[in-house]
Amino acid sequence: MAESARGVHGGSLARSRVLTSFDPRTGETVGDYAVLDQADLTRAVRVARSSEKWWAALGFAGRKRWLLDWKRVIVRRAGELVDLISAETGKPEADAAIEVMQAVENLDWAARNAERALGRRRLGSSWFTRNERASVGYLPLGVVGVLGSWASPLYTPMGSIAYAMAAGNAVIFKPSELTPGVGVWLAESWARLAPNQPVLQVVTGDSSTGAALCRARVDKIAYAGSDAGAREVISLCAQTMTPVVVERFGKGAMVVQVDAKLDDAAEAAVFGAMSNAGQSPAGIQRAYVAESVYEPFLERVAARAGKLRPGGDRRASYGPMILESQVEVVRRQVKDAVAQGGRLVVGGLDSIREPYVEPIVLADVPEDSQAITGEAAGPVLIVNPVASMDEAVERINAAEHGLAVAVFTRDVRMVPEFAERIRTGVVTINSSMAYAGIPAMPFGGVGEYGQGHAHGEAGLREFTRTLSIAQKRYRGMADLATFDRHPRTLRMAKAVFRMRHGQG
Template sequence: MTDTLDSQPVPSTTAAADGRTAADVVTPELVARLTAGVAGSGTTACHTPFTGQKLADLPEATPEDVERAFRRARRAQRDWERVPVRRRAAVLLRFHDLVLERQREVLDLIQLETGKARLHAHEEIQAVSIAARHYGRKAPAYLRPRRHQGAVPLLTHVRELRHPRGVVAQIAPWNYPLELSVGDALPAFVAGNAVVMKPDTETALTAMWARRLLIEAGLPEDVWQIVLGDGPVIGPEVVDRGDYVSFTGSTATGRAVAQRAAARLVGCSLELGGKNAMIVLDDADPDKAAAGAVRGCFSSAGQLCISIERLYVHEAVADAFLERFVARTKAMRLGSALAYGADMGSLVSRAQLDNVTRHVDEAVEKGATVLAGGRPRPDLGPLFYEPTILEGVSAPMAVCAEETFGPVVSVYRFSDEEEALALANATPYGLNASVWSTSPRRARALAARIRTGTVNINEGYAPAYGSVQAPMGGMGDSGLGRRHGSEGILKYTEAQTVAHQRLLPMAPSLGMDQEGYADFMTRSLKALKAFRFR
């Protein structure tokens, strides 16, 4: 019933090309160095999805440990916010250099903790480096005091100041343990905040590696606190103590986080789920679109909020596109080596594998056709699943509307551009989309009508995400707020307006009575409009 991949490697260990294994990488010395300063009265463990073996024992926090972590962070934050912003920004620039110099060590950790291919792990290196450089260069401009026109020109001088919120509570997910931990924390730090972060326990080594490197770059140690523990137990303890909440994860959990933050009148930013669409127009290049679909659908085994799960192809190019897309997918190499070469790695957990299997099997039972993949690969490791293309998907199949978060894409044919737009927008999610066309003007016009926070033309997700001067985030059930750009740092600040009234008060003066003052202000307001004051 399903097609198999023709040329799969069959690795049986997590050994790299030079013979290194998980035990060679995650040594007791490394674990001791990374866990230094991490609060925890108990012990928990992390494992590698490649084999299921334990990687390390880690400190597990209690609610009391979380409270102590926040106390330390608050004390440290008071001193950190007094450091000039340019000195804070210099820490990020030093961190940028250290990440690039020592990337091999963290690439090994990312692979071992997430199961992803090394090239996809390197996407995290790229994203974090770009963010560190951007905020290291631009933070002083984003945060500088700004002058605004006052209520009465010349008499009212107004300045807008930006103050750090205090201690940011951050919940970081498992799928991008470097980028979605330190990458989101960097603008908070340079804005003068401290951070108490709860990363996923199974991918905590990567986050702790980033913490040690940022401390080496000059961040005071207590400014970044990490606590580990069971999500339903420790997560609320973190959320309930923050002055602002940054969360990346599922839509269901995001709603609960938003409710807890709202109950305390605390701001939050949420990047949540997606059911992202790719539209291939009738003038698209089938070869380039097929290659882009492989990247957009199967990077990090599809465990990416902005990856493509719905693929709409114009009937005029559908056959040519699918021939190329299926061939490229079947030729993908799966593997677990700690080296470049594999095109896709493993899923991260049994829960992810079960969800992917459920979606595909149910779709097939209800009439969908598997064009490529469609089965687990226990010969490669306990959590491997082939990159999968489905056709003939329709409601009420779960894969039609639910987020799969795995290497599965459903292909639909269309005949009219308006039809494709309606189908792409027929979802409560609104995170990312992709449009393929040889006409930039046509593609941009369609992109502007798609209800998503980002749209990529002739690529799946990387250009929009990597363009960190521009905001990135979701609409609808895909979240609140934005990362990157000015919004990505100003959300970690409180705006304060300081208005200085000079010479004359905002009240009757110079012998005017109330009626005379009202008449004077009326004439003044009309004059300001006539002279085009804003």
């Protein structure tokens, strides 16, 4: 088995350790892959630095052509990729197809918009520097390491891979040990297009391989995953002063105002909480509902959630828990919520039938419950009443899950002011997860959720360094940057300064 394991670039490597991926629905083997070590990572970085020089020299227009060609390769073979995502995660085919489409949209947007976002542009100057012409541009960092997520093994890492490559970097992608095949497929699709220029490499392995990538002295690490994993990555990267962009797991919240369309809000809450078996970081963990519409909303949620059925067939609403240990997290959180006074509206502990978890809806859950303070896991939705929108803000901010908040109301004009009071990266109005399909829209966490941004212009700039240039075009009227300045020049400068800044 070891002799046939695949590692860097998907080629043959003889390794003493082998990683096997399994279909969580059936337990069947999907593939065997090499567990790469520090020496392998060192070689991968060396190759990446060579490829990065060629890639950066192409410029924005050249990289755009290559990336759009790569996009077409992925689209033509999308059926293979959908099947592989379904096999490694257990997702229904429809969910896997949506993930592929969203990933391709991000690749397309990054390729087409990198020059506009990162190209050199003129800057203004002050009165004293009118003779200077200033500009700013954004250059690639060099080599970026990406540590992938198992929950969305293509869409989430593509939010770093596509943007880093469009900015001119080479990328070394270490997929989750649960979904290595998706990463290998991605690298092989690039290799078909540019076999002699491994701008994208994939390294397979377990947590030791991820640690080796953090120590490999790349120019930046992008990580998506658990709280514990984020802290470990930050700690490892600190040893080499490698900057990190982090997207931690942890679903967001919903606020339902008294004037909300309750059917729409209930539909969004259930989908946000239950889709992908509740394993979507862009999803909904808890809904805070105005007291006067609390019971009608809860009834609608219960009716919708009660119709869902997990499973491994095409008609299933969602698939299994991808990470086996997450099942125990769901059990522990539900048990704690009920023990502290929360009430079960749909499902309960008997809904947990590994590897599947049937829908669970909890109501009136104390805010210090593990189900609220812990990382959200599984198809579980918490619905709590609030006396006012001020109380909703206090509860959302206290939980510190700062990725996204969905607000449902007919009075959309009040939302911007309301949103500014919430410590969150994204606020949506009358929708929940749709924002994840807008490539131009940057999102990132605050506080404990994460650091840095994904998607949009901010996502492109995450993988660049700033280069500012100032050029002296002629001798200024008030040249103060010299020891030969005349006293008359300084008097004139002071007079102009008072005139420009000392008056109302």
